[in-house]
Amino acid sequence: MSAELEGLHEECGLFGVWGHPDAARITYFGLHALQHRGQEGAGIVSNENGHLHGHRDLGLLAQVFNDDKKIDRLKGNAAIGHVRYATSGSGSVDNIQPFLFRFFDGDVALAHNGNLTNGRQLRRELEADGGIYHSNSDTEVLMHLIRRSDKLTLIEQLKDALNTVHGGFAYLLMKNDCMIGALDPNGFRPLSLGQMTNGAYVLASETCALDIVGAKLVRNIEPGELIIVNDDGYTIEKYTDKTQKAICSMEFIYFARPDSDIYGVNVHSARKRAGARLAQEAPVDADMVIGVPNSSLSAAAGYAEESGLPNEMGLVKNQYVARTFIQPTQELREQGVRMKLSAVRGVVEGKRVIVIDDSIVRGTTSRRIVQLLREAGAAEVHMRIASPPLRYPCYYGIDISRTSELIAAHKSVQEICEFIGADSLAYLSIDGLVETVGLNADAPYGGLCVAYFNGDYPTSLGDYEEEFLASITEEDKKRLTEFARDSSQYYGNEYTHYLMEKSK
Numbered sequence: 001m002s003a004e005l006e007g008l009h010e011e012c013g014l015f016g017v018w019g020h021p022d023a024a025r026i027t028y029f030g031l032h033a034l035q036h037r038g039q040e041g042a043g044i045v046s047n048e049n050g051h052l053h054g055h056r057d058l059g060l061l062a063q064v065f066n067d068d069k070k071i072d073r074l075k076g077n078a079a080i081g082h083v084r085y086a087t088s089g090s091g092s093v094d095n096i097q098p099f100l101f102r103f104f105d106g107d108v109a110l111a112h113n114g115n116l117t118n119g120r121q122l123r124r125e126l127e128a129d130g131g132i133y134h135s136n137s138d139t140e141v142l143m144h145l146i147r148r149s150d151k152l153t154l155i156e157q158l159k160d161a162l163n164t165v166h167g168g169f170a171y172l173l174m175k176n177d178c179m180i181g182a183l184d185p186n187g188f189r190p191l192s193l194g195q196m197t198n199g200a201y202v203l204a205s206e207t208c209a210l211d212i213v214g215a216k217l218v219r220n221i222e223p224g225e226l227i228i229v230n231d232d233g234y235t236i237e238k239y240t241d242k243t244q245k246a247i248c249s250m251e252f253i254y255f256a257r258p259d260s261d262i263y264g265v266n267v268h269s270a271r272k273r274a275g276a277r278l279a280q281e282a283p284v285d286a287d288m289v290i291g292v293p294n295s296s297l298s299a300a301a302g303y304a305e306e307s308g309l310p311n312e313m314g315l316v317k318n319q320y321v322a323r324t325f326i327q328p329t330q331e332l333r334e335q336g337v338r339m340k341l342s343a344v345r346g347v348v349e350g351k352r353v354i355v356i357d358d359s360i361v362r363g364t365t366s367r368r369i370v371q372l373l374r375e376a377g378a379a380e381v382h383m384r385i386a387s388p389p390l391r392y393p394c395y396y397g398i399d400i401s402r403t404s405e406l407i408a409a410h411k412s413v414q415e416i417c418e419f420i421g422a423d424s425l426a427y428l429s430i431d432g433l434v435e436t437v438g439l440n441a442d443a444p445y446g447g448l449c450v451a452y453f454n455g456d457y458p459t460s461l462g463d464y465e466e467e468f469l470a471s472i473t474e475e476d477k478k479r480l481t482e483f484a485r486d487s488s489q490y491y492g493n494e495y496t497h498y499l500m501e502k503s504k
């Protein structure tokens with residue numbers, strides 16, 4: 001379905017609470033703060049004295065729970081919830097999470113943010129061995145692995161399963177007596193633990209969801225960790241030591257809300273620093289800086305501050321258009337951008353403007369913006385992008401999984417500039433991104449995943465390897481192999497850099 005979609009798309013939000021009399025409603029509030037991460041469907045499973053009740057459907061959270069009774073029915077003092085944006089499997093209601101499994105020895109609920117790189121392969125094997133699936137996303141596979149493990153407790157079975165699935169995953173599970181969170185060995189997706197004033201523990205994809213329910217951050221879940229929350233409090237265990245931080249840099253650039261902190265780095269501040277760095281790397285003589293609402297407003301503030309130019313409101317976004325939306329044709333997509341953004345003639349007329357956006361995917365938005373600003377009388381339009389060019393697909397949970405959709409995979413910066421019709425175009429460097437996010441983790445790229453910019457994937461690509469290799473040029477293959485050779489940098493993983501294997 002991604003071919004039908006415009007722009008960038010979110011990648012699921014998780015929220016869970018243990019120890020609150022109104023757990024389902026708290027989960028609703030938490031998910032509401034995470035709605036930007038997924039708008040295709042939502043669900044909540046509550047825990048009433050060990051019995052799990054669930055409700056899930058297609059649509060925004062407020063549509064799924066359009067009647068208070070739907071929340072009222074989800075009784076109990078613990079709950080987990082999910083907002084979905086599909087990365088694998090269809091958009092059908094069968095794939096809306098949390099999944100609720102009824103076993104002879106108790107109920108288990110499961111929710112997932114991320115994308116597995118060996119989900120298809122595992123599913124084929126499990127089906128061949130008699131497994132029967134109710135959904136076709138990559139999420140259900142974890143439960144099959146858990147049930148097939150010969151270990152005796154759910155936690156030990158889960159550890160087995162977590163060592164078998166590869167790729168990007170933050171999981172939330174709930175059974176009668178506990179709620180469990182788990183993060184992949186690279187920590188592609190964020191997951192944080194908070195505590196409410198009544199002592200209830202909360203797990204959420206972003207810290208903005210902790211704030212909304214008045215929870216204080218206790219700690220972030222680290223790569224390879226498993227957290228178990230029950231009536232006695234919480235315990236942390238590791239299911240693997242082979243970990244290495246490679247946090248999705250698009251979380252900082254575009255996905256996460258500006259009021260969230262990821263591993264202690266505030267998202268708005270990181271974006272602002274990226275904008276300032278962009279002003280140093282790609283200055284241009286102009287009268288004003290304009291941000292493209294919403295996600296680039298922070299970067300625009302940084303660019304303006306650093307360049308000493310006024311930060312003006314030259315573009316206005318219609319707040320009644322969803323952040324992302326589906327349009328079947330390019331013509332409709334362009335019409336969509338027109339509905340979403342308008343130029344402010346009184347501000348830009350006769351002016352030389354620098355437009356800051358956080359990213360270019362297909363180029364639809366940038367092209368339309370340049371056109372709008374010219375129609376509104378701008379004398380010059382210079383585009384500056386607060387991230388490096390998106391050249392490669394992401395297989396860990398962002399919907400940029402096809403090279404054919406990425407304009408920078410096929411065109412040079414100069415060609416993109418001509419395509420969007422700007423007077424000039426420049427992007428932030430990878431070093432600029434790494435330094436301004438400033439995670440400074442002891443890992444390649446300071447602990448960020450930058451694979452969609454340079455092809456340096458931190459894991460093997462499994463199910464996607466063939467498709468990826470077929471989509472890149474011979475020259476690129478050689479370059480990526482070189483990466484792999486000196487990139488004993490990705491030292492920690494059991495499934496080390498796949499090209500390293502290939503180049504042996």
Ligand SMILES: O=P(O)(O)OC[C@H]1O[C@H](OP(=O)(O)OP(=O)(O)O)[C@H](O)[C@@H]1O
Pocket residue numbers: 006007008009254292293294295296323324357358359360361362363364365366
């Ligand atoms: O090159 P394109 O294919 O047009 O996609 C790029 C645009 O998509 C995203 O914005 P989006 O419209 O999703 O929402 P936002 O308001 O959160 O920035 C991103 O911020 C870019 O502006």
Ligand SMILES: NC(=O)CC[C@H](N)C(=O)O
Pocket residue numbers: 010011012084085086087088089095112113114115116137138139397
């Ligand atoms: N965006 C996500 O994190 C999606 C989770 C899962 N891969 C799905 O497709 O439903």
Ligand SMILES: [Mg+2]
Pocket residue numbers: 292293294295296357358365
């Ligand atoms: Mg945008």
